[in-house]
Amino acid sequence: MSKFTDNSRPSYLSQNDLGPWGVYLQQIDRVTPYLGSLSRWIEILKHPKKILIVDVPIEHDNGEVFHYEGYRVQHNILRGPGKGGVRFHPDVTLSEIIALSGWMTIKNAAVNIPYGGAKGGIRVNPKNLSNNELMRLTRRYTNEISSIIGLNKDIPAPDVGTDMQIMSWMMDTYSTKKNYTIPGIVTGKPISIGGSFGRQKATGRGVFIIGSKIASKINLNIINSKISIQGFGNVGSVAANLFFKAGAKIVAIQDDKTTIYNPNGFNIPKLQKYVTFTRSIKDFNEGEKINDSKEFWSIPCDILIPAAIEDQITINNANNVTAKIILEGANGPTTTEADDILRDKGIILAPDVITNAGGVIVSYFEWVQNLSNLLWTEQEINLRLNNIICNAFNAIWELANTKKVSLRTAAFIIGCTRVLQAHKTRGLYV
Incomplete structure (x- = not known):
């Protein structure tokens, strides 16, 4: 937990509950010892x-x-x-x-x-x-x-x-x-007004790429692997479809209303069409409905993808997780305490800052295209996305193994180092 003096505690933080910002601060505190002389500037990130x-x-x-x-x-x-x-x-x-x-x-x-x-x-x-x-x-x-x-x-x-x-x-x-x-004032626009091919599916595609990379590292065959997904929106549904096409079985899906389970795997294209019209997985005619949403976390699977909102895997359910790999499709879905539990259980957790980065990477491509009056093909976009996210993941994986730290800590070491090095180089304006 971050320590605050009376003068340094920002006014938007309550005394007893730091909320998502508190989780972020805990993550920054954990990475600080690995930053060497750059740790002098760590308050910039707080x-x-x-x-x-x-x-x-x-x-x-x-x-x-x-x-x-x-x-x-x-x-x-x-x-x-x-x-x-x-x-x-x-x-x-x-x-x-x-x-x-x-x-x-x-x-x-x-x-x-x-x-x-x-x-x-x-x-x-x-x-x-x-x-x-x-x-x-x-x-x-x-x-x-x-x-x-x-x-x-x-x-x-x-x-x-x-x-x-x-x-x-x-x-x-x-x-x-x-x-x-x-056009470049926002990204994620329709193609007709300057959007980029591949942007809508980019975050889910990034989740699939990272999942495939980790699976190959631990010799987990994607074919017939069992996957549970929380959230079936733009991220979860795209990742589900890509894993389905690769031969995986999507055995459990949860949205904000319903949890459904099918040990043989759902027909994801069929479910996507259903959700397009109903806006929910509720009453989908494959599998069974699970009434207690908390049971979702204990469903046996190889890969778990939390792709909804933050604070979903906590100290209250982390021990129930059976997956070998967790892919954070959402931002901040795992609390710091749960991180520790999952690591002790030997579960490999791919953090949000790399796993769901596909969206912002292709947003960058869209912005560059807008600035330069260009339009790249979807094939070009996907190739560029794959190169950037794979290079980033490889560096994070290597550092995690070298430092004997989690993938999250490794990602934060790299990210914080780049930001603080930029600050050191630019200097403090006085």
Whole structure:
């Protein structure tokens, strides 16, 4: 646990519950002893550069005016513009957004793309809004954060509860304010307005690539391997489909409503079509429904993919996990205490900062294409993605073995070193 003096404890942290940001700080503390002389600058990574809290008032279709709280946080921009998604979710908190921005800093440095870390969000349930209400919310939020985002300042992207349409509205709002079209202000856009081929499936593809790399390292045959996935959205469903095509059996799936189990494996393309129409795995006619969602974690499998939200694998369920490999498709799904339990059990955990980095890597490609007025093919995109994420993983795996540390600690050593070296080189402005 990070230690704070009265003067150093940020005001957005409660006394008893540090939340997701506290988990991030614990991870930073764990890696500090491995940073040598650069540890002198470690406080840089514990203090977000800029936090913006905005009021987002909109008129609902019934004429009532509602106020929503929104955030945009730039954690660190030493290595380039801030980069990170925008989350629309009823449980969004400032602690969560700050933590996610910190993880983006480490992630972008760990895979060595020239971005800093940022994140944004609104505390809202987008499912309760009409399309017009969602558009008004997005446009007003974009206007409120427009002072700190920019083509070379901070580039938003989709996250939980947002999609290509949200990015389209954000791009249009920002461009209208500037009186010319600026495609690169956001990534994750439709192809028709400057999006990139391969972006929508990039995060799930990265999960599959990392999973395949680790499986080969430990001689686990993907064919007929059993996989459990929490979250069947953009990340989980894409990863499931790629593993299914590779011959794996997806035996358990959990979304926010239901847990389903089939020891023979689900027909993933069929399930994807079903979810497209129903927006849930509920009542899918293959397998059985498990009423107690907690049982999901103890279902026998070779690979477990938490691809929903943070704080899912905790001290309360980590001992129940049977998988050989955990692939963090979500950001921050495992608490620090659970990390220790899983490692003691001999489970290999591929951390979020490398496992789900495919999305931001292809976002970088989209941004570069926008800046240069280029359009790469999907084959080119996938090849570039594979090269970057595999090179990053190989370096993390080698360092973990050399230092005798977990893959998470190795990834943080590499990420923190790059950020702090940039700070040391640039110097302190006084």
